[in-house]
Amino acid sequence: MSKRKLRVRFAPSPTGPLHIGGVRTALYNYLFAKKNNGELILRIEDTDSQRFVPGAEEYIIESFQWLGITFDEGPREGGAYGPYRQSERKSLYKPYVDYLLEKGLAYIAFDTPEQLEAKRNEIPNFQYDATSRLSMVNSLTLPKEEVQARINSGRQYVVRIKIEPGQNITVNDLIRGEVTVNSSVLDDKVLYKSSDNLPTYHLANIVDDRLMAITHVIRGEEWLPSAPLHVTLYRYFGWEDTMPAFAHLPLLLKPDGNGKLSKRDGDRLGFPVFPLQWTDPATGTVSTGYREQGYVPDALINFLGLLGWNPGDDREIFSPDELIRLFSLERCSKSGAKFDYRKGEWFNHQYIQLKSGEEIARLFLPVLQEKGVEAPPDKVAKIVGLVKERVNFIHELWNQSAFFFVAPAIYDEKTVKKRWKEDSSEKMQELLTVLQEIDDFSIHSTEATVMSWIESNAYPTGNIMNAFRLALVGESKGPHIFDIVEVLGKEEVISRLKKAIAELR
Numbered sequence: 002m003s004k005r006k007l008r009v010r011f012a013p014s015p016t017g018p019l020h021i022g023g024v025r026t027a028l029y030n031y032l033f034a035k036k037n038n039g040e041l042i043l044r045i046e047d048t049d050s051q052r053f054v055p056g057a058e059e060y061i062i063e064s065f066q067w068l069g070i071t072f073d074e075g076p077r078e079g080g081a082y083g084p085y086r087q088s089e090r091k092s093l094y095k096p097y098v099d100y101l102l103e104k105g106l107a108y109i110a111f112d113t114p115e116q117l118e119a120k121r122n123e124i125p126n127f128q129y130d131a132t133s134r135l136s137m138v139n140s141l142t143l144p145k146e147e148v149q150a151r152i153n154s155g156r157q158y159v160v161r162i163k164i165e166p167g168q169n170i171t172v173n174d175l176i177r178g179e180v181t182v183n184s185s186v187l188d189d190k191v192l193y194k195s196s197d198n199l200p201t202y203h204l205a206n207i208v209d210d211r212l213m214a215i216t217h218v219i220r221g222e223e224w225l226p227s228a229p230l231h232v233t234l235y236r237y238f239g240w241e242d243t244m245p246a247f248a249h250l251p252l253l254l255k256p257d258g259n260g261k262l263s264k265r266d267g268d269r270l271g272f273p274v275f276p277l278q279w280t281d282p283a284t285g286t287v288s289t290g291y292r293e294q295g296y297v298p299d300a301l302i303n304f305l306g307l308l309g310w311n312p313g314d315d316r317e318i319f320s321p322d323e324l325i326r327l328f329s330l331e332r333c334s335k336s337g338a339k340f341d342y343r344k345g346e347w348f349n350h351q352y353i354q355l356k357s358g359e360e361i362a363r364l365f366l367p368v369l370q371e372k373g374v375e376a377p378p379d380k381v382a383k384i385v386g387l388v389k390e391r392v393n394f395i396h397e398l399w400n401q402s403a404f405f406f407v408a409p410a411i412y413d414e415k416t417v418k419k420r421w422k423e424d425s426s427e428k429m430q431e432l433l434t435v436l437q438e439i440d441d442f443s444i445h446s447t448e449a450t451v452m453s454w455i456e457s458n459a460y461p462t463g464n465i466m467n468a469f470r471l472a473l474v475g476e477s478k479g480p481h482i483f484d485i486v487e488v489l490g491k492e493e494v495i496s497r498l499k500k501a502i503a504e505l506r
C-alpha cells in the first residue's frame with residue numbers, strides 16, 4: 002500500500018454553539034495536521050434536521066477565524082472532496098445502504114415508535130439486537146412480498162445494521178491502545194431513515210471519512226463507544242485497507258469535583274464554555290464567550306493545548322507554532338483533564354505581558370471609547386505599559402488606569418483618614434512650589450528634584466509620597482509615583498495637587 006497523504010477532519014454537528022471541548026478537538030486535529038504536513042478538513046454533519054440550529058455553522062466558522070485555526074478544505078474553502086456539508090451530499094449515501102441490504106449486512110425495520118415503546122416496557126433493558134430482532138417487525142421476520150408491499154405503499158421504515166453477536170471487535174486507538182469489545186453488547190443501530198431519506202450520523206460519518214480519504218479520526222472520548230460500530234461498518238464494506246486510525250481524546254472535567262465539564266459549571270463558577278458569545282435563537286438567552294471575556298486567541302490555544310497533551314517537561318508557554326512543532330498523539334493522555342479555568346486566566350495574563358504597549362493600546366481603545374475618553378495612542382501605550390502586569394484581561398486595564406485619563410472626582414475615605422496627615426496640605430503646598438520650578442517633567446528629573454527637597458528638609462518620605470499619590474490618584478494604588486507624574490505632565494499634576502489641597506484641607 003502506498004503511503005497516503007495524512008488527512009484529518011473536524012466534523013461538528015451544527016446543533017448549537019461549539020463547546021470549548023469541541024474547540025480543543027479541532028485544535029488537536031489542526032496541530033496534528035500541521036505537524037505532519039497533512040490536511041485538515043471541516044465537515045459539517047447536518048443530517049439530523051431536527052437538531053439543526055440556525056447560525057450554528059456560521060458561529061463555528063467565526064470561532065476558528067478568531068482563533069486562527071485554518072482549514073485546508075471545507076464549506077467555505079472548497080476542495081476536491083466536496084461538498085463539505087452532509088446535507089448537500091444526500092444522494093450519495095443511499096447506494097451504500099443498498100449495498101449492505103443486498104449483502105444481508107443490514108435489514109429494513111418497520112417498528113413504529115409505539116411498538117418500540119411497548120417492547121421497552123415489556124423487556125427490561127430492551128435492545129434491538131440478535132436476541133430481539135426476530136421478534137420485531139422487519140425484513141427478517143416478514144415475507145419478502147410483504148416488505149415490498151409496505152415500502153410501495155409509502156410506509157416509513159429504517160435500515161438497521163445487522164450486528165453478528167459473539168465476535169470480538171478491536172479498535173486500535175493511538176491514545177488508548179487496543180480497545181476490544183464483544184459485539185453482543187452492541188445494538189442494531191439505525192443507519193438510514195426513509196422519513197427524511199437521510200443516513201444517520203454513523204453511516205454518513207463512515208462513508209464520508211472513506212470518500213474524503215481521512216487517515217486519522219481524532220475526536221472526543223464520548224465517541225469511543227461508537228467506534229466498534231464504525232470498525233464493523235468498515236469491515237462490512239470491505240474497506241479495512243483505508244480504515245482511519247482512531248485517537249479518542251480525554252474528557253474535559255469539572256474544575257472542582259468529578260465528572261464531565263458542563264455549561265452549568267461555567268455559569269456556577271463564572272467562566273465561559275463557548276469560544277464566542279452565543280445568543281440562543283429559540284430563547285434569546287445570551288451566553289458569554291472567551292472572545293468577549295477578553296481572551297487573547299493564542300492564550301486560549303495555549304491553555305487548551307495543554308488540556309490533554311503535555312510536552313514532556315514543565316514548560317507552559319507555547320505559541321501556536323511551537324505547539325505544532327512539539328505536538329504528538331503519543332503525548333496525549335488517557336485520563337480526563339481538569340478544566341482549571343483559573344489557569345486559563347493565568348495564560349491570558351502571560352500573553353498580555355508579552356504584548357507591546359502599542360498592541361495593548363489598540364485592544365484597549367474600544368474600552369476607552371466606551372468610557373468617552375480620548376487620548377493620543379502613544380500616551381495610551383505608555384500608560385498600559387505601566388499597569389499591564391496588574392491585569393489578566395484587557396477590560397481590567399480601565400480599573401487600573403482610569404486616573405491617568407480623568408482626575409479623581411472623590412478621594413477614597415479610608416485612604417484619606419490614614420494618609421492625609423495634619424500637615425499634608427502644607428507639605429503639598431510646598432511640593433507644588435518645588436514642582437512649579439521644574440521644566441523637564443521626565444521621571445528622572447522630577448524624581449531627583451523632589452527627593453532632594455525631601456532630603457534637605459528631612460521630611461518623612463513615606464508620608465509625603467502617600468499624600469502625593471492620594472492627590473494624583475484618589476486612592477493608594479497605581480504604579481511608581483514618578484511614572485505617573487511623567488505621564489500626567491506638569492499642568493495636570495499641579496492642578497490635581499491644588500484640588501486636593503483645597504478639598505482635603
Ligand code: GLU
Pocket residue numbers: 012013014046202206218219220224
Ligand atoms: N458529528 C460528530 C460530532 O458532532 C462527529 C464525531 C466524529 O468526529 O466522528 O462531534
